[in-house]
Amino acid sequence: VKLGGIGVKARTFLFIMAALLGLNAQWVVAQALDAQQEARFVHLAGALRCLVCQNQSILESHADLANDLKVQLREMLAAGKSDTDINDYMVARYGDFVLYEPPLKGGTVVLWLGPAVLLIATLAGFVLALRRRKRSAPDPLDEADRNVARELLGARPQNEGADSLK
Amino acid sequence: MKLKALVPLAAFLCLVVFLAIGLTRDPRELPSPLIDKAAPQFRLPVLGEADRFLSLADMRGQVWLLNVWASWCVACREEHPVLVRFAQQNVVPLIGLNYKDQADQAQTWLREGGNPYVMSVMDANGRVGIDFGVYGVPETFLIDQDGKIRHKHVGPLTDKAMREDLLPRIAKLKVAS
Numbered sequence: 465v466k467l468g469g470i471g472v473k474a475r476t477f478l479f480i481m482a483a484l485l486g487l488n489a490q491w492v493v494a495q496a497l498d499a500q501q502e503a504r505f506v507h508l509a510g511a512l513r514c515l516v517c518q519n520q521s522i523l524e525s526h527a528d529l530a531n532d533l534k535v536q537l538r539e540m541l542a543a544g545k546s547d548t549d550i551n552d553y554m555v556a557r558y559g560d561f562v563l564y565e566p567p568l569k570g571g572t573v574v575l576w577l578g579p580a581v582l583l584i585a586t587l588a589g590f591v592l593a594l595r596r597r598k599r600s601a602p603d604p605l606d607e608a609d610r611n612v613a614r615e616l617l618g619a620r621p622q623n624e625g626a627d628s629l630k
Numbered sequence: 631m632k633l634k635a636l637v638p639l640a641a642f643l644c645l646v647v648f649l650a651i652g653l654t655r656d657p658r659e660l661p662s663p664l665i666d667k668a669a670p671q672f673r674l675p676v677l678g679e680a681d682r683f684l685s686l687a688d689m690r691g692q693v694w695l696l697n698v699w700a701s702w703c704v705a706c707r708e709e710h711p712v713l714v715r716f717a718q719q720n721v722v723p724l725i726g727l728n729y730k731d732q733a734d735q736a737q738t739w740l741r742e743g744g745n746p747y748v749m750s751v752m753d754a755n756g757r758v759g760i761d762f763g764v765y766g767v768p769e770t771f772l773i774d775q776d777g778k779i780r781h782k783h784v785g786p787l788t789d790k791a792m793r794e795d796l797l798p799r800i801a802k803l804k805v806a807s
Contacts, residue, residue: 518658529756532760556663557663559661559763561661
């Protein structure tokens with residue numbers, strides 16, 4: 465079917481392309497950055513948690529707030545702010561939770577050292593258990609034990625039954 | 631020996647208790663770093679009144695509530711009647727922060743559901759919202775006479791939360807003045 469000179473498929477294609485361009489428009493208005501700033505943007509945005517979705521960084525998230533924070537981040541980078549400035553800005557508003565890598569301090573000591581402490585404790589427990597097992601290995605049988613065992617095994621021929629006891 | 635056998639059980643019960651406590655907590659409720667700090671400065675246009683602005687300094691000297699709302703916010707619809715009832719009690723001024731909204735839609739909302747706010751200010755691009763650390767509308771901030779944020783409620787306020795949480799806090803702040 466031809467409509468106005470171009471095929472339906474071509475029109476659909478053009479429509480989709482136009483729609484995609486529309487989507488991209490929000491990036492066009494975003495602050496332009498040089499290559500180095502762009503790399504820092506990706507790095508920083510990837511380390512900031514989106515507070516609406518909580519399990520995505522603001523780089524990955526398309527939540528409204530994440531987009532606003534990305535715009536803010538770009539503006540701060542363009543204004544020459546340092547990484548510390550930017551992280552401080554975010555933490556002042558949203559708390560340490562906004563950082564995927566929370567700073568080491570009173571409240572986060574367990575978070576940072578907990579896994580290491582657990583690993584060491586587990587390994588130590590494992591080694592201790594192994595040692596104890598070795599120490600408590602059953603005493604070799606003496607002749608009296610063997611005689612009792614033979615008696616219990618009863619009718620079996622001596623060499624067969626005793627084999628496993630040696 | 632017998633006691634030793636109970637160690638794994640005890641450890642398991644410990645884990646269960648911690649996980650059970652974890653289940654009762656709302657992961658969306660994050661501690662705000664702004665509590666007991668000076669509220670961020672702002673100067674925003676008042677909704678429905680051309681050329682009129684409100685800034686933080688204008689509210690100095692009184693305890694007040696800042697409620698972040700928007701006409702596109704579904705949970706705000708649930709909260710709105712609670713705010714209307716609160717406003718009727720005339721306890722403290724309630725200021726609205728109309729967050730990333732269209733003025734005409736916001737005004738329609740207030741016409742339809744009643745206007746509990748002394749006034750609402752328009753944060754069209756959400757910058758003031760970011761300064762206040764807003765991440766889930768509706769949010770409500772309790773601000774004291776010195777312009778310090780004393781409490782933050784995330785999510786829709788209920789009559790119960792008003793009665794048992796916010797009103798006692800307000801009363802305490804008013805006594806302190």
